[in-house]
Amino acid sequence: MVVEQRLCNVRRPWRMDQNPFGSPSPAPAYNSAMSCLKTDISALQQFVLDHPRLVVITGAGISASSGIPTYRDRDGTWKHSAPITHQEFVTDPERRQRYWSRSLLGWPMVRDAKPNMAHRALSQLERLGHIDLLVTQNVDRLHQRAGSAKVVDLHGRIDQVRCMVCDQTSGRERVQQQLLRDNPHHSHKLSTPRPDGDAEVAAEIIEALIVPTCERCDGALIPDVVFFGGSVPKMRVAKCNEAVASADAVLAVGSSLQVFSGYRFCRLAGQLGKPLAIINPGSTRADPLSSLKLLSDCEPLLQAFAANISDAGRPIPCVHGSPS
Ligand SMILES: [Zn+2]
Numbered sequence: 001m002v003v004e005q006r007l008c009n010v011r012r013p014w015r016m017d018q019n020p021f022g023s024p025s026p027a028p029a030y031n032s033a034m035s036c037l038k039t040d041i042s043a044l045q046q047f048v049l050d051h052p053r054l055v056v057i058t059g060a061g062i063s064a065s066s067g068i069p070t071y072r073d074r075d076g077t078w079k080h081s082a083p084i085t086h087q088e089f090v091t092d093p094e095r096r097q098r099y100w101s102r103s104l105l106g107w108p109m110v111r112d113a114k115p116n117m118a119h120r121a122l123s124q125l126e127r128l129g130h131i132d133l134l135v136t137q138n139v140d141r142l143h144q145r146a147g148s149a150k151v152v153d154l155h156g157r158i159d160q161v162r163c164m165v166c167d168q169t170s171g172r173e174r175v176q177q178q179l180l181r182d183n184p185h186h187s188h189k190l191s192t193p194r195p196d197g198d199a200e201v202a203a204e205i206i207e208a209l210i211v212p213t214c215e216r217c218d219g220a221l222i223p224d225v226v227f228f229g230g231s232v233p234k235m236r237v238a239k240c241n242e243a244v245a246s247a248d249a250v251l252a253v254g255s256s257l258q259v260f261s262g263y264r265f266c267r268l269a270g271q272l273g274k275p276l277a278i279i280n281p282g283s284t285r286a287d288p289l290s291s292l293k294l295l296s297d298c299e300p301l302l303q304a305f306a307a308n309i310s311d312a313g314r315p316i317p318c319v320h321g322s323p324s
Pocket of ligand 1: 163165167215216218
């Protein structure tokens, strides 16, 4: 049952003591949004006070302000054509050629992305003992780069590739250098980046691409990620299930939870009687399971929340410098 649901939209850049409109008389919409954000901060504080040991599930929404676009809009529908499936990648050389052509252009966007304040806030929450496990559906490794250590990359990591023949792993950047060396004329202009380091590329560019191969056996390479239609390794799922079972509650951040691999942990929380809080501006598949739904953007909300935690790890009411 959703007990709280409000429209909250405060965009970056934002600070507690800062009026993003830059005027002495903030616009009514700003006042409304800030009031809503303040209410969401209080609700999240109470949730963590009541449930101090969390399993956190994150999705593409948390990396959006790091410059990595989300796959789905606020209604949870595809923004672009559906991404490549596991079956397509392993069975169709032309689809692999298409993937690598797009990845050549999309990878630098992921490689060069920086963690944002939401990533850093979750890292701080982990250090304060509030996060037993962070389960991310993102493959960008921004949580680890923000300092989080208890992370399960549910769908793998885009900064590694694996040989489909000999199983040797290597760094994605090494493959990038191979791609650039073998495809010196590949255009860098006709692309739109996507969340998994993919990008939209014209057909004639795709057909001309020389695909990268394993340096040891010349076999085909596959990114070390779980594509749509692929299976998350059972050991990985088991670790997440155990964490949900021992945590006080689950907090989902920036995910539409449309994909079952992430949704299942929300469903498990419900089956175990664990409360579920969701931070997401749009609707999610798990909304009917949630006990708290917060519609603020995750970055200002988590940043403000983390800034108002005592050294003892307890959330404290934000009075000074709070938005009014
Ligand atoms: Zn190999």
